[in-house]
Amino acid sequence: MDTAIAIVVEKVQRYIFQMIDKNQADEKTLRNIISASNDVSSSILKEIEIEFNLNDQQAEDKNKILWISGKVVFLSKQPKEEIKIKLKRLYQKIYADSQGNIFMNYVDFSIHDDKKDNMEILRKAERLLKESAIKSQVIKDNSEVLFSFRELDSKCPNHLFENKREENVFLTNMDDLVVLDENHEMDSSDGKIAIVKADINNLGSIMKEINDDYNKYLQVSKLLSGKISIDNLSKMIIKSKKIGKYSIEKESEKAESGEILKKSILPFFVAGDDIFYAVRINALFESIKLLHNMIRDINQELKEIQGESGKIELSIAIGVVFVNNHQPVRYYSQMVEKELSVAKKNMKEQKSLNSVVGISMAGNFFYIYKEGLGHGENDGFFRFCNEVVELKEMMEEKIFTRTSLHNLLINLETEKDKDKQMLYALYYLKPNLCTGDIGNAQENKELYFKYYLLSHLVEEKRDEKNKKERYFVPEKINDILIPKLKLILLFLKEQYSDKFGKTKVKKYIISSDKGAATDQKRRIRSVMFHKPINYLLDKVCEYDSIEKLFIKKISKDKKQLYISAHFEPTIFYRAKMLMETKKSSQALRMIINYNRSFNENSQEEIENIHRIKFNEKKFEKYFSKIKDTKWIDRLILIYKYNEQRIILKTAEKNI
Template structure:
């Protein structure tokens, strides 16, 4: 008697679960049966599926006729039977008809069978791989259509929805008591005032690298073990266990499962618990990768850890699922398209997650640790870990973003007008007139990020603002220039990629600046002060001044000549305080970079924007800068001998008038760039001598 390999899989699983959710949430939003339906629907893809075939229980057509079970994972199974071929066909078509009629085609059962002797290598692993290959082929689909033509192309009566699904109506909420019964039960008085209309965060996660992982497997036992661990952790039972643990730590934590099966996780949480929702996905991924690592140790395999893509969308509890389902799926697709984290200098990122919110992708990952679970401390800046972080420095970090949101909330409590700030910037950078002119665009951004609280006595407000501005400017920092050269520390760029990145980030922070839309409870402790004056000064002031100097005030030879009238780059070498105190020889320190300028106040530059008389402008500049060239040169030599900063510039009136008239250099955009440059330079000087940072 011949033995046959049979493979059965459920296709259109997500479409089916979406259909169930759509029907229940739309029509029975406040009915406690909603959670029952979701749980039963997920179980249909797993437990009931195996019972209907006969792999579990005794009522399926293949019950007691399975010689060997090769694979059993969510929505798929492979086994060997010795039944006659005609009986196999009859059984498979019978199961297909049952599912098709009960679910009206929402689920499509695919199946193949072939003789074991057809395999080149008659091994369980080869049988599984051949089964999957045949299930993907078009011939499989065509064969099923041909065998069930009459069923597929005839009209059927439409049974009641509860009968159509073939689901039980027994209550299962006692078993899964940690879940909320409906999406409306996510409401919390701490988050919202209206229990009938409030915001929720919808999270959809998907494991990456599944196909590559299974390709690496070279034994049936390992293949089966990996399949089982996925079923163990990507299921309602494990999700429920994790929710119970989260609720022990935070009784206010709530989660409403939408579905979890195969390699997909889909649920909703209150917006304030967004971080917890992402942490829950992280826990699941970490557990799976931990077991993969154990398999590597036991079987001496080299399986790579899996990663995860996550899409996040925000919706109101009453919004139809078809809207936020499509939006969150779009975010998930965007996360999947983002570059992955690659190994650098032998350092492999563990449990890496790509998280997309508003098409803004953030990365979360772990690095290898010692036995204590902590990264080994080192003073070296050239370690493999440091090289890894530098290589991926341009990727947005999830933990940094969460810290930034907490910092933003702290700043708002101190008086920072966040909503006004972000909304104003968004209006500027989306204005077509501004977007069509690079100088106008960069001026609009850089003027908007001039610090407003630098002289505030409120240190928390002052530093929070600088850190927020730093995070904004980092969105337009690039390390590789157009010519392909690498810039240490990076430079500002306002090319289209950076503009899109900035706009997404502004929209995201604008979202979280809404006091009704918080992701962290008020009781959450303020973030620890991570204010690094050197880093902030480098991004907010030095990079900004350098961009204005190189691009908006310079850029080509003639404009660089015109720039030298107002700004000149210089260096000087100050004396070492330590050397002078010892009374010994003079020890020189590293050169200090400075910008020499004219004396022009903000109010004067603003007046120039409304003046068309170039001669009058020149006279006003000359009146505030009366020094002659010879006097400036004399002072310059004296200060060089004393190792002091060079003096300001003298005003070259003749060159100014000639170039302003003949080459039309003196335009509104140029004056704006000068105004921003002068104001930032003045603030940089104030920051250097500020009592809190002068040391």
């Protein structure tokens, strides 16, 4: 009768993070710790081999059922009491070497000679290791070392961090993660860095699918252990450097990923199903593309292992935060874990069938879709990479400035009333046509830029049967637009955008695809010239509001018409100033006098089918009851947008 022994190494991440926090200033030690994701577990595996005489080549294949980083299951013919002594000795050595930070959970159970089914042994081992009673027994067996006083050495036990790699790929200094700008003081190393944490999805489903096939189980375990490792991450960076570009996506930048990624990443932990690293902000995009390629490679090899029966693919959820570089690693982990949780939740609930990568980046959500899927989606990661480059080019052409974009952000963040936020967004993003042909992108780049931002606030698409108009959703300002503005402003900083290059493949803000450009022109016409007016009249102004004495929407011959009283927007600006200085009676008289001068005495205005007769008595009645100026703010916007709509319509008739 044999005894099955299962050992799992736990809390390795916490141990590594503590060592990094203690040794950030020691570059040599930090270089060794980089390899710890593999080497801590590898070192422990070696200890197990020595303790149980498993280093004999002949016995290796026979006795080792599962032998991967952090988890082993093997058979032993040694007496039960001797096994218990060895497990206890092994536990205490690892506990002492790691200064009490690594926990070794273990269990042993008898196997009859006629029941040596490897999958059954693995299933039983996994079940037992999850039981709290087993862990309690381990603690009880080792209570004398667990509850004895030890003076812990603050220095890193280097024998657990034996760095065997010579490749000069990763950073070994937290200060080097900061991308300095020209104005950065030389005596300071503080600055922003990106923290990335990724987690593999569907691992449980894959393992269930091959539940009865031990050989496949072993192959998958070894595949994942090899691919999700510091070694493989290093090899992928070197490989991408040699071939000049790594991403296979047609829409992605054809930058030399290897050159960008070399000496740009500081990995904290890469093992199991976890990937956790810090990266220079200007190399963040390429590092995410690298993770995409990693999961793609894994899926390709999984198909070979599973054969035709394999239908489940792995996907990867990624969380990204931007933080200052001089913080404890556990703080980084807590911060990025929130983003990772959101990415996993969104992938599961919204994109589980069509995406292979889900990213939550500082409150923004992006996806890398499976091949052939995701066309036309606005949340594609490669699309955003190109959009940043386009925005950089627009900024260089003075279409907008970072200052103006920052002012928009500040005003939106400062204002807590969502309706006022919406008014401010509409005011900032109102069109200013240079030519009536909106298809002339070169002349109307500002229009395309404003459309790009305003389109983030449009209601989500409905099903095909529901053809009702989609309006703006003010809640999207806080949920979508503000996080996006922060991200754009960050990446538009000179020191972060210097490696983005030029957009060579596909443009989205000003579409480079002829078919898409036609559709984009239609959407710009709707979002920039009709939706703002419809939103304000239909969703904000009440049915019988004061604004609708000036302008309203009617249907005539199955067409939608806007009819308005003739007023210049400047009249409303002046009226608002008077009202804000407690001169409301003067504002009232000014509006009435203007109407009598330009509307009632003009035959042309009276006969114009697009004009509405201004009801002075009703206006005076409404005006006397209103105590604020919100209505006039809305009226200014409606008239300004309608003015631009008329310019567009007139120009289109002449084209």
